[in-house]
Every structure is written in structure tokens, then in C-alpha cells.
Amino acid sequence: MEIPSKARVVIVGGGIVGASVAYHLTKLGWKDVVLLDRKQFCSGTTWHAAGLIAQLRATQNMTRLAKYSQELYGELEAETGMATGFRRVGSITVALTEERHEEILRQASMARAFGVDVEPISTTEVKARYEHLNCDDVVGGVYLPKDGQGDPSNITLAMMRGAKTRGAVVCEHIKVTGMAKTGRRLTSVSWESAEGTGEIECEHVVNCGGMWGHEVGRMAGTNVPLHACEHFYIVSDKIPGLSQLPVLRVPDECAYYKEDAGSIMLGAFEPNAKPWGMKGIPEDFEFDQLPDDFDHFEPILEWAVNRMPMLAEAGIQTFFNGPESFTPDDAYHLGLCPEMDNVWVAAGFNSVGIQSAGGAGMALAEWMETGQKPFDLGDVDISRMQPFQGNKHYLFERSKETLGLLYADHFPYRQKATARGVRRTPLHEHLKARGAVFGELAGWERANWFAGAGQEREYRYSWKRQNWFENSAREHKAVRENVGIYDMSSFGKLRVEGPDAEAFLNYVGGGNYAVPVGKIVYTQLLNARAGIEADVTVTRLSETAYLVVTPAATRYADETWLRRHVGDYRVVITDVTAGEAVMAVMGPASRALLQAVSPNDFSNAVNPFGTAQEIEIGMGLARVHRVTYVGELGWEIYASADMAGHVFETLMQAGEGMGAKLCGMHMMDSCRIEKAFRHFGHDITSEDHVLEAGLGFAVAKDKPDYIGRAAVERKREQGLQRRMVQFRLKDPEPLLYHAEPILRDGEVVGHLSSGNYGHTLGGAVGMGYVHCPGEKPAELLSSSFEIEVAGARVQAEASLKPLYDPTSERVRA
Template structure:
């Protein structure tokens, strides 16, 4: 395997930096789809970074759809890898058994089990007594229940990596160990090669698979990779007499632990609630197979929890204490994709101690991304472009990592918020919202008011899977928007100016809708990839003949800016400027919006003078604002884009002049309920890279009549003529409970036909509502929705639902055009 003695090639198509399981999987999959000129460069020996000390757990059910897809593929590939390569991997399907110590945790694992059925995963619930029959050492009095997945299992990380490496070499890849990369070579905004201790290699594509050192490799290319190392610990006992063989892996997330049987011993590992971040300068220099110092004090809590669950562990001698470095990300999701800062520089890292169980799936989809130029499945939640540059700040990462390791096993509550590394980004109105008793959530570093507590009530979440403590407070906010006026701080919107003589030409090609409109017109549209998938959801307002104002969600700031820059023609005459920090946003939404706007500005806000879907620059207080008559809540309203230094005086003026109409400050939970009633899609949930606007029912956001081509047009035209196999529907439960959130399975006459993309409670109808996709066996038209009895599965409980192609609330938009 070690090609240290042979000379490096002078060039290659793809250079992969890092010879762990991720790098070897990527090389394996690249060769499978036709890329033969692939090189892996490993500074030490294969697996010497973090792969070697992984526990080797293979579990298919994850907390979301995308990661479940990757994990299921991984299990399937590992099952065949030994047969293909002739190398033993140690893979065995001995099963896994997530256990629940609390009723809420049992709901969580039931939800995961229900999602698993969408993939055909063999999963079923077991009682505490049945769990003890499977695991005789288990103290069944400590748990409320469990689920059993017999097709999960475990593998030997080193042997599996070697098998992937052999498969890659068989496919044509070359692997060079003891070959450290010292510099990334660039030609303008593209990679051109790597410099190593043994010479240079020119290449077209570089992939950073360097694990905990990925951020350091990124710095060589001026690319920010937001990962940080932490200590990850497990112990291995001596052989235990009468221990049953081939026991399933126990995942006791309430106890922060996982337990696996291996050769008559038990391995007990932990994702404890308070982690130990590890600055890389504390690691031994140039050391392979790093082991950190034992920390029994830190491991006391998980070991105690393990003894509670399996009392006999207390008397089992410890054979090995393993403390090794692992990499973690700010949101516990992988870092994948092409770096925004440098073309053809890809990153596949930050696996949050899940690299072994995700490696095959990640290698496959990343290889497809590299070859096809875009993901073949929805990877937006893993895309490196989801991060803002500040999220690679070392202090931010250190503080977040204290929490993020433990979040893997914390309850995945609906609306759960991270607690660490806050605040990072504040709206100009932040203190005003604090003074109004706001409870804040965090998105892309922004502190955003999610709901407002009454005076005397602490604005703190109390989580559960039903109606949480803020439920009735949000009802009042919702009713204000529907009946009087809601005032919403939307300053976190990402905002861009596209200027230049080619602005119209380029945006016409990039956007699906027609942006060749008169100045003052707002266009709702999407950016599509060549498969017709939705890369961004946004509004484009024409300010002048050569200037456009682009607005999208806070979470899409980096990806939308990067997408526009990469899609515009090389010699086009235009500039794209991120002006997010320059403008705050106040949204006035509700039947009284026109009355209040008229009281704070001399502009004529009548329907004739200021119709829906238009923009005007207005005087308001002592400021000049961009006023957009647009809505995300289904009511009459305006979004005011105000220079940040004017935000507080304008806000105070609006509040003072709106008190007499019964206005309220509203948070984003109210917005979520309101947009759900009106059927407004949320990018990242209801619309993603995996759906086209036609499948999502966004026909009005596409213009086939505009001159010239636009990205994704051919796919949409084919769907329009030939039909398609899935379409978005609006969902309403027949009863007030249970609530739905996302990823619940949809059944038609006892057959799985789709899943919920997002859900919220409707205070207008007093029932849970949602959106989701229904799939059909054959392509059909938009209107051709199968009839029958529809149900949704919430944690194993089937409940009847109504579905509709049109929004339930105000389907003709009468209220927004008022």
C-alpha cells in the first residue's frame, strides 16, 4: 500500500488529501463511476488520524432523512465489501437496540423507527422485558422501552478502510503514504495542484479529507473549514464470563453511552453533555495513531450510567481506556461540498464521530457531486456553503464544541436551540426585543425572536413533543397578524445588490422566473441546478435598469452569494455585493398594516398606488427605506429594509403609532404557523435540491415564455409534458393532536407514499398542519393525486389526515391583495 519509494506522478485529475476511511471511500467511489486518475496523499499511514480508534458502530437510523440515506447505503456496501475485495472487514449485522429511559426518549426513537420504514429498514419496538431477553445483562427496570434493528451492526474500522483502499487501487487509484501536503497551488480562483514534501502534483480537483486537520489544510487554500477537535473516550473491559455473543449495540442516549460486545468484551463509549475541546496545538507534532491522556474523572458520568444499565460492568476489569481526537462541527452535521472561496476545492470532513457509519454513503454522494458538478441527492444541510465565515472563528468553535459533542445524544426536541457560542450576530433591535421579553433562537449565528413571553414569565423553552410552554403566547401573536397587526424583526434576511449592464441578462439565465420587469417590480423565483432542483428560494426586486435587490433566508447567505458568483458568465459586466449587515428589516403584517404605514410615512399606500408585488423607496421617520409589499404570512403587509443606524428610531415610531390598533411583536414560531396555513414553502424542508418547482407546485415562479434559456429549463419542460412522480400536498390532521414537525411517514390505504417535509400548528383551524410529498409509481400530471384514506405516522401512531393541492387558508390570495 505504501508507495513511499516510488516517484510521485507530475499530474492527476483528482488529489485526495487524507487516507482515512473518508478519503479511501471517496477514491473507491470515484473509480466506480469512471474517474481513474485519482491519487490519495496521506502524510502518515492509512487510518493513522482518527479512523483507527473509531468504535466501528454501523447504525442506519439517524435523526433526519439525509443522514439516514447515507447510513443505510454504508451498511449495504460494507456487507458486500469483503466479497468484492477479498479483504476481511469484520463487518457483521448483529443489530442495534436504542433504549429509552424516559417516555419522551421513547417517542424520539419511535419517530426514528417510523422514518426507517420509509427506507425498508427492518425495525420494531420491543418492551423492557423483551429487551432483556435480547440483552440478558440489561436492568430492564431502568428503561421505558426500546427498538430493535437487526440489520445494524459493527465493523473493524481499519480493516474496512483497507478494503476500500484496495477497491480504489483496483479501480485505478494510487495511494501514497508518508507524503505530507505543504501547500495548495492556485491559478486565480481555481486549484491547480498541490505541493508535497516529495514534489508537486498538478491537478484539476483537490478534495480535503484530512479529518481533524481539515481546517489546517483549508488555511493553505484560504478556505475556512468550520471544524474543531474534541477528546472522545471509551473503555474496553476484560473478557466477561457467560457474555452472550453477537449482542446488538446498545445506544443509551439518555445515559450518553453506547455499548458493544466484541470478542467477549464490552466497549463502552460516550457522548457526554460537556465535552473537552482540543486545540490542535496541544496534539503531539507529527504523531500517528494519537492517544490522549486518560481522564477517569471526565469519564465517571458515562461509566456510572453504564453501570446503571448493565450492573455487572461494575465488577468487570478495564482492559483499555482509549482517548482519541475526533472532529466536530457547529451544528453536528458533516462538512461536504465545494468550498465557496475556491473553485474545485472540495471538503469532506467534520463527521462528528460518525465517519465509519457514514463513510460509504458520503463517499458515494461526494463522488457523484464531483463528477456531475452538483449533488445527485439533497445535501444542502451538509453543504459547506451553509456556514458563514465567522463560524470558523477559533473561539466560536471552541465554545460550541463544549456542547456539540453531547448534542449527538441529547434529546432532538422540536425547536431545540443550541446554548453555546451565543450571541454572535445581533439585530439592531435586539435590546428592544430583550426588553419586550423575547425568547431567542439561533440561525446562522443570528439571535432571532422566536416568541414573546408575558411580563413576569421567563422566556425559556420547556420542551416536549406536544404543546410547549410558549404555545398559548404564540396564539396571541398569530391572531394579531390575522386580525390586526404583527410587527416582526426580519433583519437576519440575507440581502444582495446585483449591479451592472449585464445584470438582467445574467439573472434571466440563473433565475427560473422572468426578471425582465419594470423597475419597482418584485419577482418571486428560485435558482435551479441542471436537474431542475431548487438551489435557492428568493425574491428579486428590480431597483433600476441596471440594479437588482436580491433577498433570501439567513441560512442561505453564503450559498446564494456563491451560487450567483459561480453561475454568472466569466466576462459579464456586473458586481454582486452582500449588503446583509447594512440593512435591518421590519415587517408589518396584518389587516391594519396600511393604516399604520400611512401614519408614519407620507407615501400613498393604497392598493392602486402601491399594489402587491411592488417596491418603493419611502420616507419613514427621519430615514429612507426600501418598502416591499410582499408577505410570507398570507396577509396585507410590507417589509421595510432600513439602514441599520436608523432601525431603532423607526422601530420606536412604528410601535408608538400602532398601539391603538392592537399590534403585537411577533416571533418566528408565529410566522411558521402563519406560513403553514397559507402554504408558503420553506427552503431546506419543503423545497430542496431534490425537488423541482413543478413538483413543489410553484408553477407561478417559473417563466417558460421569457426569452432565452435558464438553468434547469429542459428538465421542467420534460416534467410539464411527461408528468412526474411526486408532488407537494398540503396536510391537515383531523384532530388537534398529535403535532407533526417533519419526516413523519405518510400512508395511503396502509401503503407508504411519502413523508412530511414540515409541520406546525394552525391557530386559525385549531389543528396541526403541514406539507409533504406524495409519490406515485408512474409519472402523472399535477392534478392527478391518488384518492383513498391518508394517514400520517407520529411515533408509531397513525392518525387520519386531509390533503389538498391548494393551501387551506385563503387559496385565492384575497387577503394579500386587499
């Protein structure tokens, strides 16, 4: 086939993901779509995938995409005439421990909230549906009737046929060798084949390179962090009388089982994986297998023979070892790359590429068509990755763990064990010396809680109260009743300055930034639908300079959003996160502590809520921001990195006599949820309208123009379709995390977007949206609410105002 010299989009990679992107772009009417693969289609990872197609994922939108995939695969054969081997055989997941049983019951509750058919089943019912299983130590299971399995290569070729029918050019044995760019845009793609070389001018490039995605990303000037790992499975000889069976997962033994043409496929996600391709993937790699390593697989097989006794009698037809790509956080990469304005990615699918490809291709195509995410894709948006995560040594170390995490217990607050210690705040060693137990976020080591004297400094995970629960309760109490100190240095700090700084921020943000120097504005950056792209504070430092403070996890994404909208505004945006440490001093006694270490005035007359001032502290200098994320009187102290240690020691010395307590991030989250403060990425996302999120107070009503203004005005005229509601469980024992179903008068009406324990309120607290078009608040709150926790319904108090300090008297004291 002749390769065109011009195209609207070039897709690099001819596996199932590249095929899906091409299929969906052409379905939207895109012409001049070109898909290139270095070797034969499906010859990288797709051809040896197990083909398991599940619906349920960890969040609503990831579940939405997985559901779409299985629906699409069920319809492809009728559309394209190609058999896909797709069958809805159902799936069973079994638990061998009480902790795992609670996990899968919570997943079943979540599935109901997301509209997925699911049925918790007893051990007896597991045996009835899968008679070959040894159920002696099975505690229980869940059954999803619409899960399925399919032939990955045939699904890929069917989508390619659909794309070609609509005009796409799809070529094998064409290797992309280079990309030319001007500024932040690629202009062309160079290629070579056995017949010659060429170049394609293009408007867009999509990196669907799979385990080559990291290198393709580098070629395009983008960072795509992923690493290949060895993935093992065996296929048994034919077993007489074996009929169609549901897909079976036994995560406590790291195993999955699939009946395939009278044989059993046994696959594994072992805890300690084997990274592969550290020196690059061989040039001639095509439909290749990696060397056998039976010793590595043997523990899985021993468990499997006990779990499925008929495997002891069956011979092994195939022992397979093939590579798959894994990302640092076990979520795939999708979207517009932060470094470029026309380079997209869909890669790094962590062994769930078959079940994810259909939905991922649909979402990316819609994003490319409209220039906006079709819904919140924060879980997989490539902009969540930090630049350092492309480091090859880091990826090698982290990939040892991420493969196994697919089937590990998905405990709340579980921390990654590998590739730790990369980013440390200036206070790290001070906190470590005082008992800090660290978690990791975006590479930052953050003190999550503080161990007591003689207490082990590590997590003991559970779905119940974990070993740090009472520690965090004491920290919570200190902030509510006295004073707590915690490290916020990891939060992002972006300096926006220049003659147009005020005008620029007034265009990109919903608030009003024409404020006096020293004023702090809590605000959101909105998209055209008035969805929330970022939740930040903006402090005016001078006539021409502002400081934008962002969550640690979204600093890079927020910076990218700002940069993409600079246009002709005369501004410079600089990441200054590492330049200042931030110590939060919060609680009723926080003013007294600051007055003990500084000669400055912290009264309401001089430093009211929402203002900043430069201060002397100890023998150094700092800047204090009077804001709070815990709902108490308090200040954030910004000290240059060189003075941070001195400022910390000064605070601790003065605080000893006052009972000041060091606190961690778990305390901050439990306090913020009592005050109903929103958490970006959970309670507020790019698809949550700022007014329905209850944040209308942060949107200026007198600005002539800003991104999202038209959508804000429409919502004000039309009224709210849903509201953010805060809930407190009346039973103090159950715990909430997120995604638990909300029941209103016995009917599921939504799910919790976040949850934690409210130590002051005396029970677990959650937040979530309730669909209530046109209803008055009193009508909504007159209903009876329950939250479903692991299958059990628990009565809940509902409120539209914060259950803790609803009038913010404490904050403004």
C-alpha cells in the first residue's frame, strides 16, 4: 500500500490500542488517518495477551471505559464480518482471607454504584459455578455475569478493518525513525521499510507503541514512563470433558484461570516481577518469546495444582514467557503529552490492554476531536506523570513491584515499596528523627503519621482500623483542640509574573485576582464546561507577581494547563516548588505559637484570614499565609529552603511547652473531610461543574470573560442537576474510603467521591454527589440516606453545610 506524504494523524503502533484509536477516529469522521507498525500487526504484546475482558475497575470512569470495551467487542463481528472470539462467559473472583473477602465485597458494592451487574456468592455457590475448584479454604467470592474473553489479535484486526473501511491507511513493516518539530508541535514523521524511506507531514501523532512507548515518546520529545516485564502463563494439555467456564481469579495466589478450547490457561502476577529490556528491545523482536524460567513460576504452579487438582493430571502443552509494559502507578497513559501540543499517547496498559483498549481508544478519539476530555480521565492522564519518572533506573526498580500489585491486596493507604526516596522535602530528616512514617506521592516522601515511642514505623494494612489509626486520631485532636505542625513542602508552587499576570489569571481562573498585594484567593481553573481542571490558592506577591499553590500530585498538570493558555499574555511561569519549605501551624493555639517565635502581628486587624505577610521568625525570615485545609485557625509558613531547618527547630522549641504536636497527611485528610473541604481528583474533577461542586462562592460574578464563564452562567440560569452532599455514618464502627454507594430512600443515587474517619464528629465521613434536579435543599435533606459498606447498609446523616464548624467561626477566630 502506498504511504501518503500528508496525514491528519499518524498513529505509531499496530497493536490493539493503535487499532482502537484508528477505529474511533475514523468513526468520528476523521480522514487521512495513517497507522504504522514496525513489524507485523499484533507482534509486540497483543498477540500473546490472555484476552480477559472485565468490566469493573477502581473508579467510575475507568469502569465506564472497560464496560464500553466489552460492549464494543460484542458488536464488532456484526459490523466488520470478522470473528473476534468474544464470549461473555462471566468471571468469578474468590477470596482466601477475611481481608480479601472484605475487599471483593467492597468492590461488589462499588460495582452496583457504577451500574455493573455483580453478585456476591458463598463458597457453596462458588463450587456450584466452578466445580473443578478446591474450595476448602475459600471464604467467598463475587460473580460478574457479563465479563468475557476474546481473541486479542482478531479483535485488533476487526477494528483495523473498520478503520480501513472508513478510509484509514494501515501499514505493516514500516518503522518510524524520527520526528521533526517546530516549537511545541511535531510537523512530520520519518519512516523506513525494506522498500525505502519517506516522510509524512501531519497535524497529530499518537504514540501507541506499547513497550516501545518510552522510546517513541523520547523521539517525540515527550516523557512516557513505562518498562517491560516478563509475564508468565502455561496452557495445559486438553482435558477430557472440559466445557466452557467463567474466568477465575484467585488473587491471593497471584493466579487467573481461563478455559480455552478444552485446555486451562494459568497466568500469574507474581509479587516480585522480572523487568526486561533494560538495554533496549532487540531490533528483530516480532512474535518473540522470552527464555523459560520455571523456577520463577514454580510457586504459582504449586498453588495452582492444589487449587485446581485436575491440573496435576494434565500435562503442560505450553510454557509461555512474554513481555508486557508497566507504568509506575499501574495505570495506563492516555492523553495529550504535557511537553507538546499535538503529541498524544495511549500506552503502558499493565496487562489490562485488551479490556481497556476499546474504551481508551474511544476516549482519546473524542478528546482529539473536541480538544477537551470527554469526562474525567485523571486516573490515566499522562500529565499525572512527573518528569523524573522517565528515569530508566527508577522505572527498572518500580516495575519489579507494579506487575504484582495487580493481584495484591488493594488496601487503603497502601504505599509503594520500591523506588522510594527520590524527592525529599527540606524537613525530611527532621521529621524522620521525630518518628515520621512516610508515604509517597508524585515521588515526594511525605510524613503521613508519627509513630509513638517504641512503636514500629511502618504500615500494617487492613480494611479495618490500621495500626496508625489512633496515632492519627491524636494528631487530629491536637489540631482541633491545641496546635499541630505538619510539612506541606511537597505542594506545588508556581510563580506567575509579568505585566499581564493579573489579566492572564483573570482569564484562566474563575476567581477575581485584581486584589491588593498580600491577598490570597481560593479558586479553580475551569474548562469550557465549567469543570474543574485545578483547585488552587493564588497569592498576590506584588503588582506583577502571584504564587499559585497546587496539590503535589497535580503540580505538573496545572503548570501545563497554565502554559497552554498563555497565548499573547506577557507572563512567565516558573516552578519554584523546591525553593521553599512550607510548615503548617494549625489549631486554636496557633496564633500564640507564632507570637512566641516572631515579633510580627498575627491579629485579625493585621493578618486576617486570606492574607499573607512577610515576617521575622527566630533569626530568619519567612512569609505566612493565613489559610487552612483543616478547618482551624492557622498559618502556612513559607521559608526558603536554606532557612527551613532553622524555622522548624524554632517552632518545635517554642511548641514543646505548649503541647504542640507533629502531624501527618492522614490527619490533614480526616480534618478536611469533617469541614467538607473538597479534594481535587476525588470530589472535584474536570467533569464536575464548579457550581454543582458547591464552589460558586469562589467564582467571580463581575468578570467579563474567563474560561468557562458561559457554562457558569447557563448553570445559574438552569439550576443544579446534582449537589455535593456530606455524610456521617451513625454507626461509629464502619470505615469509608471512596466509591461506596449512596442510597436515598432505599435506592442507589450515587457514590462517595471520598471518605475518611471524622474523629471529632465520632464516625466515618464521606462526600458525594446526589442527583436532585430542581429540588430545594430542604426537600433533598428530608430524605433517608444510607451508605453501603461491603454489602451492608449503614444509616447516615446528610448535610449540605459542613458538619464541622459550618459558619467557619474557628477559621476566622
